Amino acid sequence: GAGVSQSPSNKVTEKGKDVELRCDPISGHTALYWYRQSLGQGLEFLIYFQGNSAPDKSGLPSDRFSAERTGGSVSTLTIQRTQQEDSAVYLCASSLFFGEKLFFGSGTQLSVL
């Protein structure tokens, strides 16, 4: 597609449920990032993929968070046993290579009730 696509755009879930957030990066982009934007907070780095290398998971807030990137393209961020503090906008970004300009998706608004 023309830009980074994320789905769903909005997700409401109950505390304790698992959720999956999807990101389709720009075709050909080798680097993919997940960020989180919590209410009243700045954007927080979560995880980063570069090609087929092992992802940089240094930003994941807990072991309930995990992410995969299949075939070097689509990525899924999974949050298990969601908590209310997980409520945030989850942003995905991609770049042609690591260090190049980032292109962001519109985000997924996650609300945990």
Place this chain on the structure above:
Amino acid sequence: GDSVTQMEGPVTLSEEAFLTINCTYTATGYPSLFWYVQYPGEGLQLLLKATKADDKGSNKGFEATYRKETTSFHLEKGSVQVSDSAVYFCALSRGNNAGNMLTFGGGTRLMVKP
């Protein structure tokens, strides 16, 4: 660790008013500084950047100067338009490319009234 602090919004201005959004940072060494903008319903976009002290980034009438002595990177525009209504994020990076891991400020919502 690194941090970025922005003025809280919303900032409400009339069209053609002068805009300043303050941004200060805390970091060791010489980070690169960025402003990102998020228009309603869209993803973040890089607005401008500066990679070393005294550099001025500019784009679409917006400017910001990298001030190491005051650790600031304030965003300015001489005459805002309704179409500038958006959320603006100040950010820093250890590298000099926009793709490196970024530390963002909390964002400032700008509302411009006709």
